[in-house]
Amino acid sequence: MSDDVDTLRQDCLAALAEATDQRGWDAIRVSFLGKSGRLTGLLKQLGRMDAEERKVRGAQLNRLRDELTRAIEDRGREIETTALDARLAAERVDISVPVLETPRGGLHPVSQAVEEITAIFGAMGFTVAEGPDIETDWHNFSALNTPEHHAARTDHDTFYLPPEGDGRNRVLRTQTSGVQIRTMLGQKPPIRIIAPGRTYRADHDATHSPMFHQCEGLVIDQGITLGHLKGTLIEFLRVFFGKPDLPVRFRASYFPFTEPSMEVDIGWSRKTGEIGGGEDWLEVLGSGMVHPRVLANCGLNPEEWQGFAFGMGVERLSMLKNGIPDLRSFYESDVRWLTHYGTDPLAPALLHEGV
């Protein structure tokens, strides 16, 4: 082997032996095999040789190129393996170290109750409808057959707002009925919706908050009877409270927007506080057959369409179900309370078998 070839070979192998990282290795590869590398330089000289000389020299250089190519590739793989081994050693994780506890938030009992209510009615074919908290006086009262100077408008301790540009009076909704009014105006029956959400009344004491949550429900179809109302609400209450034999009582009442109207009681024991106990009754829902005038106000012919509606207080149901004694605690954001009554946000709504 001629001297220059031998020197080049030695230089390359020596350089490779010294290379410790990808970058150094790459520099060597370029300086020997690259476009202006040393071996490439020698190969370029072949063109200036005569045939005989070129044959001998060419074969020699080709062998050298093969050898160096292989040596460079081998060294490259070695460097890669060494680097990977070093990384694996450095990044090793001790899986026996105890996991750090990360605090996890919980669902507020109001959210939990709304999820449960939604899941139960969802299983019965209801969907959730929503609407604005700031409602026109017409959607909140007039459409619901509450006359201009009816006691309900003041009974409800309504928060009145200044009229907007359109001159219509507005209120903070005292119930979510406006959502159902909008639904009836906007879509054709059959309708099966629940409307959970914030409601507002200017009332603040141990059992009343100026903002609280209600969930109303509405069913409109042909041939809907009181039987459907009773079956639906009995099923809902028994599943919600997890008591297949929960006593449920319907008591005649009055709302301007339903006729007949009924308040719904469940059995409980005043002595033990136990739901379903039996000796005493606890009011949990208001309900009734949608008043024909409400249907007419929403463009539905009462001769053709019937329906029932109901309303419940979400905090009240949550207090009864979870034994929470004080309404005000719902809005205090006391972390100890939230930790105690909050529920796993990833758990599905805790429901009992249908009854």
Ligand code: 2NL
């Ligand atoms: C209660 C009573 C009730 C309704 C709400 C309603 C809505 C429309 C038409 C007719 Cl659009 N009725 N809602 C009916 C009966 C009772 O709520 O005690 N809520 C906490």
